[in-house]
Amino acid sequence: MPELPLSPADLSAVLAPLPGARPLPARAYWDEDVFAFDQAEIFGRSWLCVGREDEIARPGEWLLAPLTPAGILVVRGADLAIRAFHNVCRHRAATLLEGACGRLAHLECPYHGWTYELSGALRSAPHAPPGFDRGAHGLSRVRAGVHLGFVFVALDPGAPELERAVGEAPPWLARPELRSLRRGRRVEYEVGANWKLCVENFQESHHFPRVHPALERLTPCDDAASWGGGGGGGPWLGGVMELAPGAETVSTGAARGGRPLIVPEADRRRVRDAMLFPGLLTSLQPDYLLTYRLTPRAPDRTFVVADTYFHPAAFAPGFDPGDVFAFWDGVNREDRAICERQQRGVRSAGYTPSTYAMVEDGVHAFDRLVARRYLAALGARTA
Structure with missing residues (x-):
C-alpha cells in the first residue's frame, strides 16, 4: 500500500459535522504519494x-x-x-x-x-x-x-459483487426506461486539476452565479437541495435543482424543441444530479442525460469522457441538439478554468484549509468518503 503523508488529525477534522468540519489537507490534491494511493486503493479497488x-x-x-x-x-x-x-x-x-x-x-x-x-x-x-x-x-x-x-x-x-458495491442508486436513475437512451455525442478532454477538485466542483452549485451565469439563470442555486450522503457512507451522492420559470430545459434557448421527455411528467421541471464514487458524474435533465467519467492521470491532471444521451425517438429527421451541446461546451470550459485555478492555489504556501460553506454539504459528503479511505489506510499502516 502506498504511503500516505497525511495527518489523522487533519483527516478526522473532515468527518466532523458540517459547521465545524475542515476540508481535506492541501497536499491531498497535489502530492505524488497521495495520488498513488488514490490510483491503487480508491480507483484500483472500485x-x-x-x-x-x-x-x-x-x-x-x-x-x-x-x-x-x-x-x-x-x-x-x-x-x-x-x-x-x-x-x-x-x-x-x-x-x-x-x-x-x-x-x-x-x-x-x-x-x-x-x-x-x-x-x-x-x-x-x-x-x-x-x-x-x-x-x-x-x-x-x-x-x-x-x-x-x-x-x-x-x-x-x-472487490465485492457489483450490485452490492454500488449500493442503492438514486431512484431517478433506476427507472428501466433510461436503459434505452441513445448517445448523441461524446467529448473527451483533460482538466489540469486533481480529480477530487473536479468532483467537489460537481457537488455544489453556489459557484453558479460567478462561474456559470447562464446556468444560474436556468437552475438557480438557491433552489438546489442535496440528496444522499446522510452519514451512511454510501457511494451515491446527488442533488436536485428546479428549472427557472419559463425554462423547459437547460440549453442555449431553454426550450426542448420537440425532444421527448425522458423523465416522468412530475419531474419535467427538475434537474437531478448524482455522483457514484469515485468517478462517475450524472445529470438527468428533462430531455437528456449527461454523464462524465473521470480518470486520474496525474496529481494535477484528470481525463474526462463526457457523453450526452437522448430518448431514442428524438433521433428523427431534423434532430439537432446543438443548443444542448453549445450550452454545455461553455459550462465545461468554465468548470475546467476554475478547477485549474484551484489546482494552482492548493500548491501555494499561503493556502491552509479553513471551513466549508453551509451550502457545501455535498462537497463535505464527498470529502468524508475520501477521508474514510485515507483514515482506514493510515490505521492499517500503524496496526
Missing part, C-alpha cells in the same frame, strides 16, 4: 464505469477504457456476454487494439499474430513450441458487469 451497454450491443463490438497504461478492453462475445480483459497480448506484451471502440470477429496481435476468440481464449500462437498449452494462455481477465445500463469493470479481483 467498480468503475466504462460506458453504456448499448455501446457494445452486438457481438464483436468493443470499447477501450483508459484505466491502465495499456487500457482495459471490454467486448461483447458471440454468446452476447460482456467480458473485459487487459489489452495486452500474452506473447510479448504488445497492445492488441488502439482507439476508442470498434467491431471485429476476433482479436489479433499486430506484432506476431497471436489471435484470440472474443471470449479471450487463445486461438492460435504461431511458432509456439511443441506441447504449448494454448488453454493456459488466454487474455488476462478483468471483472465486468452491467448495472442500470452502465458497464462497469473492477481491476481488483477481490
